Amino acid sequence: MSKRRVFFYVQHLLGIGHLARASRIAKALSVDGFDVTMVTGGAPVPGFPGEGLATIALPPVTAGDKGFSGLSDADGNPVTDAFQQHRKDLLIEALHASKPDVVIIEAFPFGRRQMRFELLPLLDAIAAMERRPLVATSLRDILQERVKPGRAEETVELVKAHFDLVLVHGDPAFARLEETFPLAGEIAQKIAYTGLVAPPPPAEANEKFDIVVSAGGGAVGKDLISAALGAATVLPKTLRWCLITGPNLPQSDFDALAAAAPDGVSLFRFRQDFAGLLAGARLSVSQAGYNTVCDILRARCGSLLIPFTAGGETEQSTRAARLERLGLAGVLPEEGITSKRLARDIEAMLVRPKPEIPPLDLSGAARTATILREELQQREFRPSRSA
Template sequence: MSAANPYGLRVFFYVQHLLGIGHLARASRISHALAADGFDVTMVTGGTPVKGFPGAGIRHVELPPVVAGDAGFSGLCDLSGNPVDEAFKASRREMLLDTFRQVRPDIVIIEAFPFGRRQVRFELIPLLDEIAAMPERPLVLSSLRDILQERSKPGRDEESVALVNARFDAVLVHGDPRFARIDDSFPLAGRIAGKVIYTGLIAAPPPEPASERFDIIVSAGGGAVGAALNEAAIAAARMLEPALRWLVIAGPNLPQPAFDATVAGAGANVTVERFRTDFPSLLTAARLSVSQSGYNTVCDILRAGCRAVFVPFTAGGETEQTARAMRLERLGLARTVRESELSASALARAIGEALDSPASPVPPLDLNGAQATAALLHRLAAGAPPGALAAETGKR
């Protein structure tokens, strides 16, 4: 490891979001917790710029942005929808490596890779190669959500294991093992067990009291794939008690024509907005949340203790959100409407059942993973063996 920085250990945090904003939001929460604990954080992002992320106080370097070519993440495009070519990739790669050399970090955190983000191997493998060749190299950590996408292509899991064992000191799993263990969604987890460190879930701090009150809050995350949920919710509102107050948060990435259609279709008891920075606060006063079941939204719901109806995102063979929603349904914390069965009537029925059901107690899950991540990084930087921390955090 490089010599300690008297102004705080330097952290180089790479994040590539391709479709939604969940990865960026979770990494931003972690980065702010690290900065509050004395780390000097540089976040390097490579996706569509999103206002408010990573937020004030975090040094931010933006690579030329790329997005998923489709919902199945089968290719990369620039913001104009053009497939990226080798010259574009080379430019990004050199910018990433130059930034790494300037920062001279003590700790490198790479979000999702090598368990995901294979599309950016063209720049991450050269980064890992450069780190491996350094006489005094930084710690290298993978930052991972608690439930992984199931891989259908043979050999992908073996590739991930090989990279972890060859190039990474530890894998930070941002989850509570009492809710989900990496073994449940990654079949080769046993081969990296000594490197898996659980941090707890990355929820926002307990929010301030809500400034407004809505009975039902519908949120579509980034909004890029949330148009069908918005449309079904607007129609369901007409089928249910008109005294209910609804807020539909359509998402910053929802195309403008779809947003305009959502606004036009809303009844008098429905407010439509693109984004709310006080979403966690609003949940504390709501009777029900209706959303996809992405990691960050679920953390906010658990923190608020709010009832929920989930419509998991499944396009392109995605399985992670369904697995999360079904776990919460088994705990009595949610109702689930499958994306393939989404309609106004199905959503209205699930909402009605959720509103009529008694609230289930929220299990005592660890929601303070951002602060725990900072504490764990201090211990790793001080020389704590990853295997000891893996055994310690995996016992819960």
């Protein structure tokens, strides 16, 4: 039997979390025997989607600002109608060339409404195919709760009309979809929980640091890195620090931070061995993005979380608060971050015992592959059962 073909669309706009999670899932699908084509629509990120995956890169777009209002092209200019039409045509052309058995659309229609100009035509093109593929949306476990009236109802209508599966990449014992999407009951029969999409257990990196500070993609992490540099001058000089700014931090900002780094502090844009660094660290200091938290849980590293809240974002605050209640993290509000406050909280976290093995399902990538394979098999047998 030929390999099942997966067409996986992912659009990252500000950070790299959506791309990183989708890449982990795509790798697991490939290991499971699927032939995966990833369609990416954001700025290129070194190391992603990863080796062994076919990739189609659409002309990149990014968020116009931290509040995700508007779209900009690679040069920072607002996207035009002609630009959108070109992307839409490329996307639908790629769909027909792929002839997929499965289409996965990351986030939409629960998020990424900015991409409706190409995703609604994509769904129509899928519906018109002679051999319609299985269609799934790929969601993180906690959604943004501040939405405009009517959007939840529209989301449900799109799911009912176009999607076979709603893959929720979380452990229902930690977070259930209806907690941040109240209309989930209307599509309950399509929801499948995969577990959290965490990496495999990491080996410790060759370098070892006491404190690893990371700012995700780096687009909004300058204040965290600056505060960490200040905290490093207050805390004992024997502590070894690793500060990872993220690849999206402007070069001028990176250069200024590097010039201010005291002895004992190493500054990097990106570390391929990030998970291994956490495994050997005493404490991680980071935002509370999905992928970073999964890395921390897998590494069983102490964690101080500083949730991203700009533009009314609620997802990271919700995740951080739940982890704090489980005793798996400390939390410092983003608006209260100063070098002095950060140093105090780091000092308090360093004396806490290492977290216990988290009571959460971290096998989400592999489980996603299993769910899709089982659904495809059920599709094959349905005609014979109804005969």
